Amino acid sequence: MNATMKNSRRDFLKKGVLAGTGALLIPELAKAVVEEHTAVNAPKITLKKNAVIMLQGDSITDAGRDKTNTISNSFPMLGNGYPLFIASQLLVKEAAKQPKIYNRGISGNKVYQLRERWEAECLAFHPDVLSILIGVNDYWHTLNAGYKGTAKVYEEDYRDLLRYTKEKLPHIQLVICEPFTLKGGSAIDDPKWFPMFDEYRVIAKKLAQEFNAVFVPFQAGFDAAIKQAGARYWSNDGVHPDLPGRQLMANLWLEATGLK
Numbered sequence: 001m002n003a004t005m006k007n008s009r010r011d012f013l014k015k016g017v018l019a020g021t022g023a024l025l026i027p028e029l030a031k032a033v034v035e036e037h038t039a040v041n042a043p044k045i046t047l048k049k050n051a052v053i054m055l056q057g058d059s060i061t062d063a064g065r066d067k068t069n070t071i072s073n074s075f076p077m078l079g080n081g082y083p084l085f086i087a088s089q090l091l092v093k094e095a096a097k098q099p100k101i102y103n104r105g106i107s108g109n110k111v112y113q114l115r116e117r118w119e120a121e122c123l124a125f126h127p128d129v130l131s132i133l134i135g136v137n138d139y140w141h142t143l144n145a146g147y148k149g150t151a152k153v154y155e156e157d158y159r160d161l162l163r164y165t166k167e168k169l170p171h172i173q174l175v176i177c178e179p180f181t182l183k184g185g186s187a188i189d190d191p192k193w194f195p196m197f198d199e200y201r202v203i204a205k206k207l208a209q210e211f212n213a214v215f216v217p218f219q220a221g222f223d224a225a226i227k228q229a230g231a232r233y234w235s236n237d238g239v240h241p242d243l244p245g246r247q248l249m250a251n252l253w254l255e256a257t258g259l260k
Contacts, residue, residue: 026225026244030251031260033224037217044258045129045173045214047094053101054125055083056114057133057177060240061105072100079103082241085250090259102127110138110149111157118161123168130165130172131253133218134158135179135200136239143190151199158203162211174213175257178204182222184231185238216256221248 024032047053052072055061063081071077073091078084083103090099104121106113111134114122122130138154141147165172179200181188201219208215225234225248232238234245241249254260 026248027251027255027260029224029228030221030248030255033217033221034252034255037220038215038256043173043212043214045175047097047099047259048128049097051097051099051128052125053090053099053129053131054122054127055086055101055103055105055131055133056122057105058109058137059105059107060136061103061133062107063103063105063246065103065105067106070102072102077103079105080246081105082246082249082253085247086253089250089254093259105133108137109134110141110147111135111154111161112149115157115161115164118164122165126169127172129175129257130169131175131177131216133177133179133216135204136181136197139193139197139200140187140239143192151196151203154200155203155207158207159210162207162213166211174208174211175216175253176204176208176211176213177216177253178218178220180219180222182226182231182235182238184226185235186232188238214257216253218249218252221252 061081061083063079063083065079066076069077073087075084078087078101083101083105087101090101102125104125106117114132114134135154138147138149139151142149162174165174179197181193181197183194205215207213222234222245229244233242234248235241251260
């Protein structure tokens with residue numbers, strides 16, 4: 001496909017998503033969203049043989065995993081959320097490289113809680129690729145759990161965590177995922193959510209650029225998807241994706257990392 005044809009296809013996909021036509025299948029929607037929100041020279045992930053891939057975060061990543069299980073690529077360890085959907089596709093596509101995929105998300109975590117468990121729950125695994133989705137609790141818990149953190153604290157804690165990780169594992173490839181919410185979900189009923197929560201999304205993208213990390217535009221993906229089906233189709237509470245939402249996240253992650 002020549003450059004003109006590629007550009008034409010890209011323009012078509014962008015217009016389809018922005019117009020909310022409903023004509024795009026979810027994999028095509030994911031492709032269009034990632035292209036719309038990714039710079040031309042954005043980094044992509046490269047896998048070596050037996051690469052260790054780790055997914056970190058809060059309950060969205062955790063998704064009911066068995067926290068006593070440390071066996072890579074296993075159902076109990078991966079849980080039933082987007083990490084499982086990513087792994088099931090990636091393990092087939094990259095079978096010759098035999099990647100080892102781990103889910104170490106923990107429900108309720110905020111950035112500082114990732115740092116508290118980082119040595120044992122991240123660095124000890126020596127990941128080659130580290131994906132982080134964190135931020136919704138850093139704001140949500142200020143509304144419902146008495147947490148006193150701010151967007152500034154989130155940014156400072158997150159930057160310190162990423163800097164420390166790069167110091168310990170200089171060659172690690174980072175994937176920073178955009179925190180997201182779906183307006184219309186049952187948990188997104190406090191008017192204080194917006195526009196304050198949007199600051200956390202901006203910070204995540206800023207840090208991705210700062211650390212030359214892959215950025216996964218989850219919010220943009222869900223914003224496009226709810227033009228085809230309402231928010232509660234993808235996530236009943238607007239925070240934790242249901243089955244189609246988890247698959248959409250996997251599509252967006254694989255597209256953004258270049259591992260599709």
